[in-house]
Amino acid sequence: LNTPVSDLLGRRRSVRSFLPRSVETGILDQIFAAAARAPSGGNIQPWSIVCITEPDRRARLCELVGNQPWVRNAPVTLLFCIDFHRTRQWARIESAPYQAEQSLTSFLIAYADVYCAAHNVTIAAEDLGLGTVYVGTVLSSIPEIRRAFALPELVVPIVALCVGYPRRRPAGIPKLAVEALVHREQYRTAADDQVRQWYLDKYGDLDQTLTGYFERTYQEIREIEDQEKPGSIEQVRRIVARLEIANSAQFLFKFRYPGSRMKLLNQPLWDALQGAGFRFDVT
Numbered sequence: 001l002n003t004p005v006s007d008l009l010g011r012r013r014s015v016r017s018f019l020p021r022s023v024e025t026g027i028l029d030q031i032f033a034a035a036a037r038a039p040s041g042g043n044i045q046p047w048s049i050v051c052i053t054e055p056d057r058r059a060r061l062c063e064l065v066g067n068q069p070w071v072r073n074a075p076v077t078l079l080f081c082i083d084f085h086r087t088r089q090w091a092r093i094e095s096a097p098y099q100a101e102q103s104l105t106s107f108l109i110a111y112a113d114v115y116c117a118a119h120n121v122t123i124a125a126e127d128l129g130l131g132t133v134y135v136g137t138v139l140s141s142i143p144e145i146r147r148a149f150a151l152p153e154l155v156v157p158i159v160a161l162c163v164g165y166p167r168r169r170p171a172g173i174p175k176l177a178v179e180a181l182v183h184r185e186q187y188r189t190a191a192d193d194q195v196r197q198w199y200l201d202k203y204g205d206l207d208q209t210l211t212g213y214f215e216r217t218y219q220e221i222r223e224i225e226d227q228e229k230p231g232s233i234e235q236v237r238r239i240v241a242r243l244e245i246a247n248s249a250q251f252l253f254k255f256r257y258p259g260s261r262m263k264l265l266n267q268p269l270w271d272a273l274q275g276a277g278f279r280f281d282v283t
């Protein structure tokens with residue numbers, strides 16, 4: 001394919017390094033219009049964006065999402081939220097019954113709506129010469145973010161998107177081959193050798209120095225090293241050696257996203273949703 005859209009999809013990269021240049025109001029308006037046009041389950045659009053530009057607020061959000069420097073350094077960060085507050089208010093005004101906050105299905109559809117809107121923004125931003133990066137660690141600090149940005153009941157932050165003019169873009173980022181991702185007519189589990197090869201083709205070998213590996217697949221650590229904490233890469237290298245990490249799967253699931261640590265987020269996440277007024281009881 002060789003169309004403007006496929007070109008754009010082909011060149012999009014997550015950008016984590018931005019010029020200290022603000023994003024013009026007219027450009028932001030185009031971005032918000034792209035979000036508003038996104039598909040939405042039942043076209044209910046139960047979401048809101050908080051547009052954060054003031055340096056103090058950017059710094060505060062940065063702290064709350066695990067100090068990812070691009071959240072402080074990007075001129076704009078958009079906080080995408082599920083918003084049943086406005087929808088419920090509308091239902092109340094119009095004397096319509098409303099219980100969506102008790103429905104896991106409604107929540108999951110709203111979650112998808114948020115990402116449809118957010119991804120429209122990433123595509124529109126790319127088209128306008130801007131760069132973006134998603135920040136998913138928002139989910140670890142829902143109560144704190146709700147307080148810091150005055151989110152009312154039934155408004156939950158789902159993801160942040162940093163937006164700005166790129167200082168640099170990663171040259172390439174590896175992706176799985178299409179045949180690893182697509183099943184024809186029905187699902188077929190691939191042979192172990194095939195699966196290993198797909199991931200080897202994606203990530204390459206974990207070389208001794210990790211330099212090429214970081215360059216290809218772990219842009220975050222390069223940017224942290226550059227923007228905020230020299231020595232971060234060296235620190236990761238030491239941890240990788242200590243944990244005796246031998247391949248990319250171990251790098252991801254022993255070091256970056258270990259299940260033992262990820263599952264500790266279940267309880268606080270559940271409590272945060274309850275705290276925002278969501279009730280998914282099955283009784």
Ligand SMILES: Cc1cc2nc3c(=O)[nH]c(=O)nc-3n(C[C@H](O)[C@H](O)[C@H](O)COP(=O)(O)O)c2cc1C
Nearest residue numbers: 012013014015016068133134135136137159173220
């Ligand atoms: C749901 C989601 C959450 C993400 N969270 C973060 C994040 O917290 N920090 C970050 O630097 N990048 C984050 N990313 C960006 C990914 O690291 C990035 O998409 C991936 O490495 C592939 O690179 P690409 O976007 O250039 O194709 C997130 C992406 C998605 C889709």
